[in-house]
Amino acid sequence: MTPPPAMSVAETLHPAAEPADTGGSKINRDILRVMEGVSLGYFGLLAIVVLVVAWAASLWALQVYEGLGLAGYSVPIFWGVYIVTFVFWIGIAHAGTLISAILYLFRAKWRNSINRSAEAMTVFAVLTAAQFLGIHVGRLWKAYFILPYPNQRGLWVNFKSPLMWDTFAISTYATISVIFLYVGLIPDLAVARDRATGWRKLLYTALALGWQGTTRQWKSHSRSVLHLSGLATPLVLSVHSVVSWDFAMTVVPGWHATIFAPYFVAGAIFSGMAMVITVMVPVRRIYHLETYITAYHFDNMAKFLLLTSWIVSYSYITEYFVAWYSGVEAEQSAFWLRAFGPYWISTWVMITCNAIIPQILWFKKLRTHVPTLFVVATFVNIGMWFERYVIIISGLSREYDPAVWGVYTPSWVELSILAGGFAFFAMLFIIFLKIFPVIAITEVKELAIHERAHAAEEAH
């Protein structure tokens, strides 16, 4: 073909102004559509969770005013539902980093459809968990005492305390999770910017930082995601290990075990993956994302559930075995009382939900049957909350001296604030759905374009 003369290039071809069709990508349209418009159902759901959050917040305010007497604490149990729920939410926060960082390092491309929502859940779960620490300390206005800040008394914090390690681990995890989420979002924010109008245009323009997808930008971006994954992988393993050491470093029977760190990490990934399934099933259905989140994704997530269920089940068995084999009477009675003492219901709920029910996932038909998976994941969420309840409450209630044994029953204030935690998490996620792309557009596109190019080559 004879190329046109130079002048004709200049004259006939229009300058590269904004083309009329900016939505030439089905992927863009499908995923950005989730952010468009709000239905009555959306408003209704948002209103419900906001009301529950408001109810819980007002009770928290009342508790700050009245004191921790409103909680069901009784000697010797002063770690109750708030700490149980804190550990639960930190556990939930683990799936995001697992999916985003660890699976990224393993080049598991199936993560691309679920990593964004999992990363967002991580951030929201850490925020929810952090609140429960504030709720637990009671005197909220003195919470900053935990930080090593210069003060006129010349005091410094005790870095030998696991609670200090926890402070650093959780704040690092929160910061890295936000960075991970934001770095991943930048190219998608540019996609949204190019198609938005009004206040959204302003918001995405500011947050996209002038991203244009140049090779220099992509190269730095890919390298940054790789490094953040490399940093976040040991971090995710360390965070729940450190949380477990809050318990394992003590001499409380049932807590003082070297198995706690891997046991907690596996439990965290187990519960986190279950929460991703619980949240993504309705989102996929409501926003018609079946093309992007397929049976293949659910099958893989279900396999993760099954694997981590076995690690958790193995840990339960090991705990009981070690208690029996140690010959330490306090350990033996602690574990006997877990199964047959005042908290037996919690223990058997835990075992049923975490060790027995997930076994149906051995069958592929059930792994890929979304309603079944949703039900199993919900049971796992319940079971994992009870696991923390069993460990914390039964441990504290039956220490060495029977004279200070006690029974703890959560108060209605604690249960309301627990519900508020779930509502807070749901509220943030529901708002996120309408402001940010819930599926990583550019990562899905990367796969789609590659597939298209390969298909074209094969056709030739």
Add this chain to the structure above:
Amino acid sequence: MPSLLAVFDKPGSVAEVAHRLKNRGYGDLEVYSPAAFPELDDIVDAGPSRVRVWTLVGGLLGAVTGYALTIWMANDWQLMIGGKPFSSIPPYTVIAFELTILFGGLLTLLGLLVVAKLPSGGFGKLSKAYSARFSAEEFGLVVGCKERDVLEVDALLRDYDAKEVTLVEA
């Protein structure tokens, strides 16, 4: 100096034509891509990304800060606990580890902004050649060349499956 903007559907075509253009001495290139493709990485800037230096410096800084902070504070306010030394390395390693990750992550973000030159172009101002189709599923290759070379570059771009070629600036 004029610049030609070619639009492609496949990253492979962009990589091939960019390689060819560079061999012919047209080194003033810019690529717009809707997603990350390793084959495009070295077109404009060969060699490893400098973000790694930022991560390394951040991580090292965090580790040093972690140990320095804990050891200095423990010696400044001495708490005798269970006969353990004030400068007790094993527990302080947890803090040093967390700060390694924290500083490493923060400097990685900073490194990304510096190396990728973000934020770029002022608020909402993007380069003339950029268009929203490059955040859809098309690829843009901008080639700066002398006016007398426009024909040759245009032909070359079309030889490699450019869907269209336009002149972006004179």
